[in-house]
Amino acid sequence: MRIGELSERAGVSTRTLRHYEELGLLPARRRANGYREYDEADLRLLAEIRDLVELGFALEETRPFLDCLRAGHPTGTSCPDARAVQLRKLAEVDDLIDRLRAVRAELADQLDAPAPRCHLTC
Amino acid sequence: MRIGELSERAGVSTRTLRHYEELGLLPARRRANGYREYDEADLRLLAEIRDLVELGFALEETRPFLDCLRAGHPTGTSCPDARAVQLRKLAEVDDLIDRLRAVRAELADQLDAPAPRCHLTC
DNA sequence: GCTGGCGTTCTCGTGGACGTGAAGGTCTAG
DNA sequence: CTAGACCTTCACGTCCACGAGAACGCCAGC
Numbered sequence: 683m684r685i686g687e688l689s690e691r692a693g694v695s696t697r698t699l700r701h702y703e704e705l706g707l708l709p710a711r712r713r714a715n716g717y718r719e720y721d722e723a724d725l726r727l728l729a730e731i732r733d734l735v736e737l738g739f740a741l742e743e744t745r746p747f748l749d750c751l752r753a754g755h756p757t758g759t760s761c762p763d764a765r766a767v768q769l770r771k772l773a774e775v776d777d778l779i780d781r782l783r784a785v786r787a788e789l790a791d792q793l794d795a796p797a798p799r800c801h802l803t804c
Numbered sequence: 805m806r807i808g809e810l811s812e813r814a815g816v817s818t819r820t821l822r823h824y825e826e827l828g829l830l831p832a833r834r835r836a837n838g839y840r841e842y843d844e845a846d847l848r849l850l851a852e853i854r855d856l857v858e859l860g861f862a863l864e865e866t867r868p869f870l871d872c873l874r875a876g877h878p879t880g881t882s883c884p885d886a887r888a889v890q891l892r893k894l895a896e897v898d899d900l901i902d903r904l905r906a907v908r909a910e911l912a913d914q915l916d917a918p919a920p921r922c923h924l925t926c
Numbered sequence: 927g928c929t930g931g932c933g934t935t936c937t938c939g940t941g942g943a944c945g946t947g948a949a950g951g952t953c954t955a956g
Numbered sequence: 957c958t959a960g961a962c963c964t965t966c967a968c969g970t971c972c973a974c975g976a977g978a979a980c981g982c983c984a985g986c
Contacts, residue, residue: 686962696963701944715952717963737907741943759914772911775904782901785859789894792881808932818933823974837982839933863973 685710688720692728699728705741707731707748727751730758738775743767807832810842814850821850827863829853829870849873852880860897865889 689696702708703718708727710718727748734744746767747758758764811818824830825840830849832840849870856866868889869880880886 684963695944697944697946700965715963716965717952735943737910759917765915768911768915772908772915775908775911779901779904779908782897782904786894786897786901788859789890789897793887793890793894795881806933817974819974819976822935837933838935839982857973 683720685718685720688725688728692725692732694728694732702728702731702741707741707745734758737771739767739771743771805842807840807842810847810850814847814854816850816854824850824853824863829863829867856880859893861889861893865893 683691685696685699689699699708699710699718703710708724708731710720710724713719730747730751731741731744734747735741746761746763750758750761750764753761755761759768805813807818807821811821821830821832821840825832830846830853832842832846835841852869852873853863853866856869857863868883868885872880872883872886875883877883881890
């Protein structure tokens with residue numbers, strides 16, 4: 683299929699697909715006329731990228747997962763490299779959640795506190 | 805005081821102070837020679853900016869808090885505009901925490917799941 | 927008067943993931 | 957034969973909060 687069809691089926695822009703190719707994440711075969719040619723496997727790889735990005739992975743971080751799938755493994759998490767990245771991401775997320783909880787607490791505190799009295803509109 | 809001293813005392817770069825002035829967040833008086841002149845009130849305002857930024861507010865979002873302080877109110881959260889922004893931010897943070905929890909769960913699931921069997925290195 | 931340490935403005939660079947034209951080639955239907 | 961719906965490659969723009977450097981002015985002490 684051409685870029686437009688893949689774009690349509692995956693719900694991403696053609697610009698995005700060209701961007702992924704630039705990064706070497708999702709290289710495309712070429713037809714005689716220069717048009718990019720994709721297949722069902724590319725759709726699967728693209729889905730993997732979008733899933734991971736959705737989970738907060740940077741594009742570069744998806745590379746080991748794609749390599750894993752291309753190597754014939756059934757899931758992107760079947761390989762050590764990918765699992766390592768995922769573990770790291772889990773730690774990052776845990777850390778972020780902790781910090782956000784602290785922020786949330788502070789925001790709530792400030793809102794709960796009654797507006798201090800002052801000489802103007804309070 | 806001049807920009808260098810405020811920078812030093814607040815622990816921010818002079819570039820940052822000039823940036824805040826560009827945005828109109830922290831305008832400075834000028835000496836006859838063109839040097840920026842700041843006072844203790846500016847230090848207080850700057851502290852407010854940094855506190856809010858630390859909590860995840862964008863620079864633009866700090867504006868109502870600064871206006872509130874400049875109007876003579878004892879805290880940045882004494883005014884309706886500022887409280888509204890803070891309430892919105894609290895909702896944003898809650899939402900983000902929820903989504904991150906879901907992401908965390910999914911990441912953990914994928915890691916807990918035993919690597920599925922395949923014909924190569926698994 | 928000269929060095930050194932301040933200050934000034936201006937302008938471009940950074941990172942991430944693309945958006946948005948511009949200028950053109952290719953293919954299909956009418 | 958031509959419209960129009962695809963496709964191609966540049967290459968600059970976006971958002972945000974500054975960093976970095978150039979080229980210059982101001983002022984203190986020696």
